[in-house]
Amino acid sequence: MQTPGGHRRPSGSQERPRDTRYTLRRLWGYLCRHRWMLLAAAALALASNLLALLGPMLSGLAIDAIGTVPGQVDFPRVFFYAGWMLAFYLLSALLGYLFSLLMIRLSQRVVRQMRGDLFSHLMDLPVRYFDSHQTGDIVSRISYDIDTVNTSLSSDLLQIGTSAITVVGSFGMMLAISPALLAVFAVTVPLSILWTRYMTRKVRPLFSRRSAELGALGGLSEEAVSGLRTVKAYSGEEAVTARFDAQDKRALDAQYAADYYGTMTGPSVNFINNLSLTLVSVLGATLFLFGKITLGNLSSFVLYSRKFSGPINEIANIASDLQSAFAAAERVFRLIDELPEPADAPDALPAGAVRGEVELDRVSFGYDPTAPVLKDFSLRAPPGSLVAIVGPTGAGKTTVINLLMRFYDPQSGEIRLDGRETRRITRDSLRRCYTLVLQDTWLFSGTIAENIAYARPDATREEVVAAAKAAHIHRFISQLPQGYDTPLTGDEAAISRGQKQMLTIARAMLLQSNMLILDEATSNVDTRTERRIQGAMRQLMEGRTCFVIAHRLSTIQNADVILVVKDGRVVEQGDHASLLQRGGAYAELYWAQFQ
CATH class of the missing domain: 3.40.50.300 (P-loop containing nucleotide triphosphate hydrolases)
Structure with a gap:
């Protein structure tokens, strides 16, 4: 940043991450402007996932129709259940496709309004703000940060929405099949949640720092390119390159730290989910031996457990992307929250025709x-x-x-x-x-x-x-x-x-x-x-x-x-x-x- 006197201070030095609730409230404010599209998307997501959740149940019924005696298979029942499975999955895929298109359209509208609000607010900011902030950093917020939010809304939000429905639906189906087997998740699910919360709190400041350093890098690049003639005239290429390399290293270090800890979340949660599958298999086999569950129900439960733990793993995998999006959204909202040029005094009147004294x-x-x-x-x-x-x-x-x-x-x-x-x-x-x-x-x-x-x-x-x-x-x-x-x-x-x-x-x-x-x-x-x-x-x-x-x-x-x-x-x-x-x-x- 540059003060009116020409002194520079590091861009992003004033970056302070706000809490996730603040960012979500601000994003929700934009989403609510398109509540009918949002409701339609929610209906499509619900219908698509509920249809997909019927598949494991029908699979279990088809397995029970096979029977346990070799050579005695009720093929008409097997084909009946398999046919319904195919129909439900096809309809679920079609509704899911429509849901994806609607979410992409919704995210584009939200981001267009957000970018419009940001640019309009820039026009209302006092000259003092532009005298004290790098142009490249401001442009980075208009382009890079809002593009990051767009990507998150169009893909990550879609994933979270469908995953939440899948988790709740799978939990209800598993509860109906075997409450005893469900006890396994009383241990693994809290463990996954606690670990994800811990990693989220650790990773969030890292992504805020990454956004700030990338903004500073954009500002330095804009400064160097716009002043290239002066740089060459004073043979300052090496000095400018050295400054760029130093800032580039800071940006890469910040990006590496954020990605390093961000990618740890997914594999660790995946391990916990695989552990739950192992325990379900062992306990399910024991219940089957004592006649407490059929083979078809056990198969359905295993499939539901995968549907239950899979979205949790997917959410953990995109946690780093969400943190990046939240950090980017914070920078955008922080700029929107900058105080505009003070309003005219209540008694201020137009200049009218002036003499020029x-x-x-x-x-x-x-x-x-x-x-x-x-x-x-x-x-x-x-x-x-x-x-x-x-x-x-x-x-x-x-x-x-x-x-x-x-x-x-x-x-x-x-x-x-x-x-x-x-x-x-x-x-x-x-x-x-x-x-x-x-x-x-x-x-x-x-x-x-x-x-x-x-x-x-x-x-x-x-x-x-x-x-x-x-x-x-x-x-x-x-x-x-x-x-x-x-x-x-x-x-x-x-x-x-x-x-x-x-x-x-x-x-x-x-x-x-x-x-x-x-x-x-x-x-x-x-x-x-x-x-x-x-x-x-x-x-x-x-x-x-x-x-x-x-x-x-x-x-x-x-x-x-x-x-x-x-x-x-x-x-x-x-x-x-x-x-x-x-x-x-x-x-x-x-x-x-x-x-």
């Missing part, structure tokens, strides 16, 4: 409240003015923008728009008052025209072209084979960084907002193009309030007011000429660039 009054703020970035910061921007904010790296320039956009709220002081405290304005309407252009360009998969018209999907082609011309990117677009209909991907390699930045500037020019924020928005274009863009933007934004953060001081010489920020405070303010004449901090920055 912005004022920061003695604002103090820190991403970490114990380490303030802005201290007693004040700023006033009259309507239609151009305000430039300059200063050394880390002075708090971008933080001012974060506060203006209400990505964060100050710990003290007030920010006012047209005299209204911004916390009394709805966030959505406040942000629509601004057009924001950042140094980091962002293009989505779509055509060039769609990217320019991102904030105004209803814009006409003429308006899109006019914005592109104002941003001096029209000529480049016209030379492309498909012009404005040229498809782009988010990481379009055929377009330079400067051209990407001019596309985002064209996007900003198309949005008719009252205020404009440029955060190093022309840093990726050459000086000549920058001057042309600045002139076009100045003309376009005439009468609108503009905030410009720039390291190139040559681009802000025409600003109405220049604020020099240092250590979170405004140390100087004025126009370009007066600040140079003063010979203070601004003059030092200016001459450092031009000498």
Whole structure:
């Protein structure tokens, strides 16, 4: 994870497993939305398993029809019972197939809703969350973790449902055949349950750790791939590979530990079940010798005992998969449970038509409240003015923008728009008052025209072209084979960084907002193009309030007011000429660039 200050902390370090009941309650909440499908699935599972449970009884009747005297076999009765067995098993298989299809459909709907809820909640989270969590870890929860839950719902839940019915039905049939033989399971079943519970408690934290380490591995992979040019430029391949290998080893160790202990459960429970079969065989033979049970009933009991112990063994075998699914579901629900961006104040109203007067009054703020970035910061921007904010790296320039956009709220002081405290304005309407252009360009998969018209999907082609011309990117677009209909991907390699930045500037020019924020928005274009863009933007934004953060001081010489920020405070303010004449901090920055 990365804090706003750039410091990293291990992803997953805050992972704490919740109890299984919590996860089951949350999953049950999603399943209940499809209660009719769930009831239909339960009916199919019940019917399929009850039909299958009739098979061992009919098998016992067929064996008794054979008799114990050689050569005296009642073939009509044997064929009668065998025919019914075949019919019941075929019908059971058909109902089981329908049950499987229904469960797969149900799991797909549940997972689709879960993924939709998760992504929708991501859109409601504050910027602070994304500043402090790795993108790869978040994507891992949307993809890997939810896919794990999907697999568990479509297969493991199906298995558990059918197994539970089989266990209960087999127990009832064995009780009807011979209560004496059933006494064997009074020892082996509690032993299986106690052992499975012990292993479950031991394995569950291991799967939580595995999910966390895999999430961290995804985050590191995303970080390395997205920054590959920088890695190669600094010959950092070995260092990045070493970090990846170390994280990969941690992930593999966590996965091995989870799988190692997870796979111990199945074989051990299988041993206990085989022990029960051995005891049933010995005790059953003794009862048969004393005439307490027929050979057919003994055969049926043995078959029922296998149906009884088999599902218990299967549940134990999938216990590790269930633990993995629970750990994955916990990570998904933990993200869904993250507090969203605070709701607007009860008395907050839409911004409406604004003049563009912005004022920061003695604002103090820190991403970490114990380490303030802005201290007693004040700023006033009259309507239609151009305000430039300059200063050394880390002075708090971008933080001012974060506060203006209400990505964060100050710990003290007030920010006012047209005299209204911004916390009394709805966030959505406040942000629509601004057009924001950042140094980091962002293009989505779509055509060039769609990217320019991102904030105004209803814009006409003429308006899109006019914005592109104002941003001096029209000529480049016209030379492309498909012009404005040229498809782009988010990481379009055929377009330079400067051209990407001019596309985002064209996007900003198309949005008719009252205020404009440029955060190093022309840093990726050459000086000549920058001057042309600045002139076009100045003309376009005439009468609108503009905030410009720039390291190139040559681009802000025409600003109405220049604020020099240092250590979170405004140390100087004025126009370009007066600040140079003063010979203070601004003059030092200016001459450092031009000498």
